[in-house]
Amino acid sequence: MKRGRTVALLGAALGFAAAMCSPAIQADETTPTRVGQDAVCTRCHDESETKPILAMYQTPHGVTADGRTPSCQSCHGASAGHVAGDTEGKGRPAPDVIFGSKHTPAGYQPSDPLVQTEACLTCHKEGLRTHWSGSQHQLGDVVCSNCHTVHAANDPMLVKILQPEVCFGCHKEQRAQTKHISTHPLDAGKMACSDCHNPHGSSGPKLLVKNTVTETCLTCHAEKRGPFLWEHQPVNEDCTNCHTPHGSNISALLKSRPPFLCDECHDGPHNSQAPYGTAVGGIQGGGALAGGSPNSNAVGRACMNCHVMVHGSNSPTGAFLHH
Structure with a gap:
């Protein structure tokens, strides 16, 4: 009798475990289409969508255990007409807020840019977005969904190595510059445009x-920050006086090659009396004849042959030169 009761209990336990693992019960408990208000939307907008709608639940916008997590209606509006469906045979009405800047596959017209951004700024208004109003992107009617892919498990805009491609969709000139010989390490994924x-x-x-x-x-x-005893004024004013940040075919992202870059400010003869180019008999030759020696200001590292610390220096030689 005792053995029979043990067998019965074991059978009940196995039956309970099988029920817990059955597809029907598992779907009811864990499938995101069953969660809260979103069940109304995901009943139609499911895995058959051309865009991965349900991937939303793999993002911070889909953490159902967090009470701050928005629902579909939080962003797209209550959309009562859209939910009710086609009542007059004219097609299903559009949701209250449609994101994007192009017509959707269903033929809906995107909402006004101000309406779209306001839906996002309801939650994302502080921090980095403080200066959105009046910014170049806002004035150009750029909307959040032009850059961000909200329903994707991994938004490319938030992935360092993928972000530049999003920006280059509009900024073609900067894309070309990053393919030059000297660039910032965008393609290597060591930095992104948002840095x-x-x-x-x-x-x-x-x-x-x-x-x-x-x-x-x-x-x-930071090593260029200083303060230095002898400062180079263009460095303090604007780094782009000498450098082009997105890319250059000259090393160190320079706008032009020394000594020509230096000559843009330091025009006129230097301490040698010899013109740039070749000079017969060395630097003091003063000519540009065949077989002459090149001026030391124009070869090698040019001006940097002597002026090594172009961003600023604490060398006491500077003080000596000022006497």
Whole structure:
């Protein structure tokens, strides 16, 4: 009798385990189409969609255990007419808010850019988005969904190595510049456009993350910050006086080659009296005849043959030169 009761209990346990693992019960408990208000939308917008709608539940926007998590209606509006369906034979009405800048596959017209961005700014208004109003992107009617893929498990805009391709969709000139010989390591995934620019708006020029170009560059290039005893004025003013940040065919992202770059400010003869080029009998020859020796200001590293610390120096030689 005792053995029979043990067999019965074992059978009941196995039956319970089988029921828990059955597809019908598992779907009811865990499938995202059953979750809260979203069940109304995901009843139609399921895995058969051309876009991965249900991938939303693999993102922070789909954490159902968090009470702050939005529902479909939080972003797209209550959309009562759309949910009710076709009542007059004219096609299903559009949702209250449609994101994007092009017609959707269903033929719906995207909502006004201000309506779209306001739906996002309801939650994402602070921090990096403080300066969105009046920014270049906002004035150009760029909407959040032009850059962000909200329903994707991994938004390319938030992946460092993928982000530049999103930006280059509009910024073609910068894409070409990053293919030059000397560039920032965007293609290597060591940095992204947002390391220098805040696409949501900035108090500085060119959507920079800091107030000035120099301040932005020094975020990474701290060794150029100083303070130095002898400072190079163009460095303090703007790094782009000498460098082109997106790419150059000259080393160190320079705008032109020394000594010509230096000559843009330091025009006129230097301490040698010999013109740039070749000079018979060495630097003091003063000519440009065949067989002459090149001027030391124009060969090798040109001006940097002597002026090594072009960003600033603490060398006491500077003080000696000022006496």
